[in-house]
Amino acid sequence: MNYVREVANPFTGKTSTAWSRRQLLLFGWFPFFHRKQITLNGARFRVIRRGKSKRRYLVIHGDEQTARQVLETFMATHDGVAFLIESNTRNVSINGGELDPNRMFSTEGAELNLKMLNPGWSYPQVEIALSVLDHHRDHLVNALLPPKRGVLVALHNNSEDYSVKDEVPISDSISLKQPDNPHAFFLCTDPKDYAALSQSPYNVVLQQKKPQQDDGSLSRLAAREGVRYVNLEVQKGDANRQAEMLAWLDKNLA
Ligand SMILES: [Zn+2]
Known part of the structure; x- marks a missing residue:
C-alpha cells in the first residue's frame, strides 16, 4: 500500500509529499518514536x-x-x-552494587551515594560506575x-x-x-x-x-x-x- 500522496500547492503548482493520517498513526506506534x-x-x-x-x-x-x-x-x-x-x-543495582536513582543526576551526588551504599567498593569500582552514569545520563x-x-x-x-x-x-x-x-x-x-x-x-x-x-x-x-x-x-x-x-x-x- 502507498500511504504517501503527492499534493499540489494551488498557488505555486509545485507538488510536495504528504503523509496520510493512517501512516502517521502507524508511525506513532513505532517503538523508535514511542x-x-x-x-x-x-x-x-x-x-x-x-x-x-x-x-x-x-x-x-x-x-x-x-x-x-x-x-x-x-x-x-x-x-x-x-x-x-x-x-x-x-535503590537500583549498578555493577553489582547499589545506587539511589534520585542521586544519579550529578557525578558529585552519585559518588557520595555509591560510597555510602557500597562501603566495600574500591576506588576504581566507584570510578567505573561513575563513568557509566556520566556516559548515559544525558x-x-x-x-x-x-x-x-x-x-x-x-x-x-x-x-x-x-x-x-x-x-x-x-x-x-x-x-x-x-x-x-x-x-x-x-x-x-x-x-x-x-x-x-x-x-x-x-x-x-x-x-x-x-x-x-x-x-x-x-x-x-x-x-x-x-x-x-x-x-x-x-x-x-x-x-x-x-x-x-x-x-x-x-x-x-x-
Ligand atoms: Zn522518593
Whole structure:
C-alpha cells in the first residue's frame, strides 16, 4: 500500500509529499518514536503516554507504592507522559552494587551515594560506575525533562524520618498552610509555580538557587537548568491526599 500522496500547492503548482493520517498513526506506534521503556544502567522506567501535553510525571523510588498507584490511576484520565521505575526497592543495582536513582543526576551526588551504599567498593569500582552514569545520563535526562514551559512532577512517599521540616532551612521561600501535617508538601524550583502552589491549602517550599552541595537529585538538576519541577511528597499510604494534591496541581498550574 502507498500511504504517501503527492499534493499540489494551488498557488505555486509545485507538488510536495504528504503523509496520510493512517501512516502517521502507524508511525506513532513505532517503538523508535514511542519507547515504552527508558534505562540508565539498573534504573529502568516504564513510560506511559497519553494525549498531547507538556506535563511530565515521575515515580523514581520503587518502594514508594502509594505514589505509583496514585500516578497510574491519574494517567488513566489525564494527558502527559509518565515515567515509573520498574523496581520494588528504593535503590537500583549498578555493577553489582547499589545506587539511589534520585542521586544519579550529578557525578558529585552519585559518588557520595555509591560510597555510602557500597562501603566495600574500591576506588576504581566507584570510578567505573561513575563513568557509566556520566556516559548515559544525558539520554535519560533528555527523556525525563519536559519540553519548554512544561513541568515535571515527581511523586514521592516519605516516612517518619523525613518531612518539609528538613527542607525549610535550605529553601528560598516557605508557605506552611498545614504545619501539623509536615509530611505532605510540594517542593518546587520555579517562582511562578511557587506563587500558584502557595495559594493551595497545602505546604509548599521553593528551592530555586543552587545549593552549596549538589546531592545528585533530579530537583537539584532542574533548579540548575532552570526547569520547572515539582516534588509532591506525602506519607507512605496516604494515597487520597496525594491524589487530591496532584489534582489541585494539575488544575491550577499553568
Ligand atoms: Zn522518593
